[in-house]
Amino acid sequence: MKAQSLxxxxxxxxxxxxxxxxxxxxxxxLENLEDKQGKKIxxxxxxxxLKRLEDKGFVKSRFGGITEDRGGRRKKFYVxxxxxxxxxxxxxxxRTSLYRQIPKISFT
Amino acid sequence: xxxxxxxxxFLRWFCREDYLExxxxxxxxxxxxxxxxxxRKANWIFALxxxxxxxxxxxxxxxxxxxxxxxxxxxxxFIIAFRNLVKNYGYSFINIAGLASGMAVAILVGLWxxxxxxxxxxxxxxxxxxxxxxxxxxxxxxxQGQKYIQYPLxxxxxxxxxxxFKHVVPISGPGGFDAILxxxxxKLNKTGMYIGEGGPEMFSFSMVYGNWSALNELNGVMLxxxxxxxxxxxxxxxxxxxxxxxSTELIVTxxxxxxxxxxxxxxxxxxxxxxxxxxxxxxxxxxxxxxxFLFLYVQIAEKKTMEEAGAAIxxxxxxxxxxxxxxKDELQYDxxxxxxxxxxxxxxxxxxEGQLMTGPVQLVWFIGxxxxxxxxxxxxxxxxxxxxxxEKRAKEVGIRKTIGSVRRQLITQFFSESFLVVxxxxxxxLLVVYIALPSFNHLSGKExxxxxxxxxxxxxxxAFIFITGFLAGSYPALYLSSFKPVSVLKGTFRAGRLSSLPxxxxxxxxxxxxxxxxxxxxxxxxxxxxxxxxxxxxDREGLIVIRKRSGEFDAKADVIRAELKxxxxxTHISESGGSLTGTxxxxxxxxxxxxxxxxxxxxxxxNVSADFGHTVGWQFIEGRDxxxxxxxxxxxxxxxxxxxxxxxxxxxxxKTIRWTNRAWNVDxxxxxxxxxxxxxxxSPFEPVxxxxxxxxxxxxxxxxxxxxxxAAADALPKIEEVFMKVIPDIPFDYKFADQEFAAKFxxxxxxxxxxxxxxxxxxxxxxxxLFGLASYVAEQRTKEIGIRKVLGASVxxxxxxxxxxxxxxxxxxxxxxxxxxxxxxxxxxxNYEYHTELSWWAFAGAAAGAVAITLLTVSFQAVKxxxxxxxxxxxxx
Numbered sequence: 001m002k003a004q005s006l007x008x009x010x011x012x013x014x015x016x017x018x019x020x021x022x023x024x025x026x027x028x029x030l031e032n033l034e035d036k037q038g039k040k041i042x043x044x045x046x047x048x049x050l051k052r053l054e055d056k057g058f059v060k061s062r063f064g065g066i067t068e069d070r071g072g073r074r075k076k077f078y079v080x081x082x083x084x085x086x087x088x089x090x091x092x093x094x095r096t097s098l099y100r101q102i103p104k105i106s107f108t
Numbered sequence: 109x110x111x112x113x114x115x116x117x118f119l120r121w122f123c124r125e126d127y128l129e130x131x132x133x134x135x136x137x138x139x140x141x142x143x144x145x146x147x148r149k150a151n152w153i154f155a156l157x158x159x160x161x162x163x164x165x166x167x168x169x170x171x172x173x174x175x176x177x178x179x180x181x182x183x184x185x186f187i188i189a190f191r192n193l194v195k196n197y198g199y200s201f202i203n204i205a206g207l208a209s210g211m212a213v214a215i216l217v218g219l220w221x222x223x224x225x226x227x228x229x230x231x232x233x234x235x236x237x238x239x240x241x242x243x244x245x246x247x248x249x250x251x252q253g254q255k256y257i258q259y260p261l262x263x264x265x266x267x268x269x270x271x272x273f274k275h276v277v278p279i280s281g282p283g284g285f286d287a288i289l290x291x292x293x294x295k296l297n298k299t300g301m302y303i304g305e306g307g308p309e310m311f312s313f314s315m316v317y318g319n320w321s322a323l324n325e326l327n328g329v330m331l332x333x334x335x336x337x338x339x340x341x342x343x344x345x346x347x348x349x350x351x352x353x354x355s356t357e358l359i360v361t362x363x364x365x366x367x368x369x370x371x372x373x374x375x376x377x378x379x380x381x382x383x384x385x386x387x388x389x390x391x392x393x394x395x396x397x398x399x400x401f402l403f404l405y406v407q408i409a410e411k412k413t414m415e416e417a418g419a420a421i422x423x424x425x426x427x428x429x430x431x432x433x434x435x436k437d438e439l440q441y442d443x444x445x446x447x448x449x450x451x452x453x454x455x456x457x458x459x460x461e462g463q464l465m466t467g468p469v470q471l472v473w474f475i476g477x478x479x480x481x482x483x484x485x486x487x488x489x490x491x492x493x494x495x496x497x498x499e500k501r502a503k504e505v506g507i508r509k510t511i512g513s514v515r516r517q518l519i520t521q522f523f524s525e526s527f528l529v530v531x532x533x534x535x536x537x538l539l540v541v542y543i544a545l546p547s548f549n550h551l552s553g554k555e556x557x558x559x560x561x562x563x564x565x566x567x568x569x570x571a572f573i574f575i576t577g578f579l580a581g582s583y584p585a586l587y588l589s590s591f592k593p594v595s596v597l598k599g600t601f602r603a604g605r606l607s608s609l610p611x612x613x614x615x616x617x618x619x620x621x622x623x624x625x626x627x628x629x630x631x632x633x634x635x636x637x638x639x640x641x642x643x644x645x646x647d648r649e650g651l652i653v654i655r656k657r658s659g660e661f662d663a664k665a666d667v668i669r670a671e672l673k674x675x676x677x678x679t680h681i682s683e684s685g686g687s688l689t690g691t692x693x694x695x696x697x698x699x700x701x702x703x704x705x706x707x708x709x710x711x712x713x714x715n716v717s718a719d720f721g722h723t724v725g726w727q728f729i730e731g732r733d734x735x736x737x738x739x740x741x742x743x744x745x746x747x748x749x750x751x752x753x754x755x756x757x758x759x760x761x762x763k764t765i766r767w768t769n770r771a772w773n774v775d776x777x778x779x780x781x782x783x784x785x786x787x788x789x790x791s792p793f794e795p796v797x798x799x800x801x802x803x804x805x806x807x808x809x810x811x812x813x814x815x816x817x818x819a820a821a822d823a824l825p826k827i828e829e830v831f832m833k834v835i836p837d838i839p840f841d842y843k844f845a846d847q848e849f850a851a852k853f854x855x856x857x858x859x860x861x862x863x864x865x866x867x868x869x870x871x872x873x874x875x876x877x878l879f880g881l882a883s884y885v886a887e888q889r890t891k892e893i894g895i896r897k898v899l900g901a902s903v904x905x906x907x908x909x910x911x912x913x914x915x916x917x918x919x920x921x922x923x924x925x926x927x928x929x930x931x932x933x934x935x936x937x938x939n940y941e942y943h944t945e946l947s948w949w950a951f952a953g954a955a956a957g958a959v960a961i962t963l964l965t966v967s968f969q970a971v972k973x974x975x976x977x978x979x980x981x982x983x984x985x
Contacts, residue, residue, distance in 0.1 A: 025130075026133075027138060030134075043135065047130075047131060047161075051127075069136070070133035071110070073133030075133060076129070
C-alpha cells in the first residue's frame, strides 16, 4: 500500500472532525475552522477535503436526522477512524520531533 | 427562505446522487445563515458555490444516463407483445392478415407507380433528350402534340440548327417496322427501325458486341441480344452476313442488350442505319414540307439548355417555307417547332385534337391513391381492434402505472407492440408480393421485379414500416396510456359512451372507401360492356388480316386467290390500304358542291378492292357496293354515315367529290355510289370518324373471310399451307380482326381488373376488421346477453340488437359514398365520347351489397353469441 499523504487543509479538517467528535458535519466544520482561523472558507473546499479523507479511510460517515434548517435534507456526520487517528498521531510526532530540534536561538 | 431555484436545479442535475443530500443540505444551511444579513449576497454566494462543485469528483456519470435499463425494457415489451399476440391468436390473425394484405397492395401499387414514373430512366441522357414535335394555330386555338414531322425539317435541324444539338437522330416511325431477317439456316419475323447517326450513343445502348458506331457501316445491322441469340446462339455474331426481306445483304456490326419494358425503345430487335434508308428508299428525301411521316429525336448540346435550343428552333419551319410556292396556304397556321423533353414522353404526351390529355397522369395518381386508401383501411382495422381491446388491457396499464411506469414508457410499449405487428405483417406482405407479382405483371402489362438488391428499396421499406407502425400504433398508444390507474384498478373504469365514437368514425371511413371502390368497379365494367356491345358495322368474326410483306404477294396474287379458294376454308379474299382496326391515313383536299369554302374537311381514307365489302360484311344504308364489272368504279367512292353528316348533304348517292392531294398524286372527281353504316375502325370509345372508301391507291393488307361453319382452328392450317407453298420465303404472319379489336379494350380492361382486385381487397379488409369488432362486442356483452336470454329474449331479438349498430354505420357510409362516387364517375365518363349512362342500380346494388356483406359478417358473431347457453355465460364471477 502506497504511503498515505495528508494535505495541509485536509489535516486541518481531519483535526476538526476529531475535535468535534460526533458533531462534525459540513457546516459545523466550516464554522469552527473559520472561527479558529479567522478567515472565510468556502464550503465546497470542506466537502472536497471530506470526500478525499473518506476515500483514504481516515474518516467514516453516517446520516443524521432531518432538520428544518436544511430544507429537509439530512446531515452527514463524520467520525475519525483508527487509521485517521494514527495518521494524526504520526503527523503530530513528526512535527513535535522536528520542532524540538530547533536550536534555542533567541530572536529578540 | 428558499435558496435560488435555478442554481439549485442545476446542482441537482449534475451532482452525484450519493453526495447530493449532504451538499444540498449544507449549502442550504449556509444560505440560511447568509440570508440573515443580505438575501442578494446569499443568493450570489449560493450560485457561485454551486459552480464550484461543477468538477469531476461531484459530477455524476452521464454515460448510459436514462437508457441504462431501456434495452431490457424494450425486450420485455416485445416479449409481452408476442405473448399477447399468441394468446389472442384470432385477433392477431385478423390484425396481421389485414395489415399484410393492405401493405401488399401498397407495395404493389408503389412498384407500379415507380415503374410509371421511371419510364425511360434507363437512358443515361434522360435529361438532355427531346423529341421534335409541332404546334400550330387554327381558328384561335393552339394545337400541339403532332409528333410526325417532315423530311426537310430533319435536314434543317441537321444543318442550320445543328449547333443546338449534340445529336440529331431521325427514326423511321415509332414502333418500328416488321421485317424478315434471315441467315442461311433461319428465317424470323423481327421488328426493327432505321435510326440516325449518333442514335446508339444518344440512347446509351449497352453493347454486348461492337460499339456505338456500329451503324456507321452502311450495310451494318445491330441486333438485340435476344435476336442475336436466336440466330447465332452464344457465339460472337460480329461480321456474320444476314438478309433482310430475302433481298438486302447486311452484316452484323453490333449487339445490344434488349431494352427493358419501360422504355420508348422496348420491343425493337434490330436497327439499321438511317443513311442506308435514305439510299434504299430515296423517295423519302424528295418529300416536301407537306408530308409528315417521320420521328425526330435530339440531344441538346452540352452548352445549351432545353429552353435555349427550343427557342432557337421554334420558327424553323416558318422561315423555311416562307418562300415556297406550294406551302403558301399553310403560312396561316403559324407553325411552331417544339421540343418535348424525355420526361414528358410517357405521361404527358397523349394529345387529342391538339390538347394535352391528362388521363395517363391521372391514372397514376388514381391507382396511387387507391393503394394509399387500402393501406389506410388496414391501419384503421389495426387501430380499431387495438382500442376495442383496450378495456382488456386497461388493468395491465393500471398496474404498470402503479408500479411506476410513466406515460412515456407505456407509449413506448404500445408502439413497440404495433411495430412488432407491422414488421410481421411486412414480412408476410413481402411473401405475398413475391408470389403475386407474376400475376400482377400479367394484369398490369408490366415487367416489374422486386428490387431486393437495391438499398433504396430497403430504405423505402424501413420508412414504410415506420410510417405504418406510427400510423397504426399512434391512437392506441396515446389512448391506452392515458388511463387513470385508480379508476381502472377499482373497477369503475368505463370507456364511456363517447369512447366508441372514433371507432365508429373509422368504420364509416372504411366502408365509404369500400363502397366507392365497388361502385367504380361496377361502372367501369358497365362502360366496358356498353362499348363492347357497340355495333361495329361489320362482321369481325372469322376475319383474317395479313400484311403484304413483299412484292411477291402482288406478283402471285392470282395463284394465292385460286389456291385459297380451292381449300374451301375461305369464301372471300380482298385487299385494302390499311388495317380494319385503325385508320392509317387521314387526308384533306376534298371539295364538293355546296361545301362552305372556309370548311377544311378532313376524312379518314381507305382504299379497298372491289370485294372488300363482301369480305368484311359492311351494311348499306343506300346505294350499292363497288363492282369489278363497272369500269367507272375506279372513280367511285363509298361514304360512311358519319361522313354524310359531316359533309351535311342530302341524297349523297350520285354526288361528285373532287379530291386534290399532292401526296396521293391525285386531282380528280369521284362519284359517290353508296353509303354504309359506320364501321368502328379506331377507338370504340370515340365517335366514328368520317371516312371515305375508294378503290384508288395501293393495297397493303390482305383480308380473308373464313367460310361460315368452318372453325378458325381448322381453317388456319389450310391457309398457312397455301402461303408456305406459294411464298415459301416469307413466314406466315396473320392477325384475327376480332382479336385486334379486342386489344383496343386492353387499357380499360386493365383498369377494370385492377379496380376489381383493389375493391375486393378493400372490402375484404374492411370485413376482417368488422368481424373482429363484432366478435369483440359480442364477447363484451356476454353477460348482458345471458341476462336478456334468461328474461326471455329470443335469438332473433339478440341478433337484431347486436347487428343493428353496425348496419347503421354501413348505411351512413353508403350515404357518404354514393355522392362521392357519382362525382368521380361523371368526371371519368366525360373522357369517353361514347359512354354509358350512370344507372341508379349500380349505386343501389353496391350499397345493398355492402349492407349484405356486413350483415353476413356480423351475424356470424351475433348468432354465435345469442345461441350461447346463459347458464355458462352467467356462471363465472
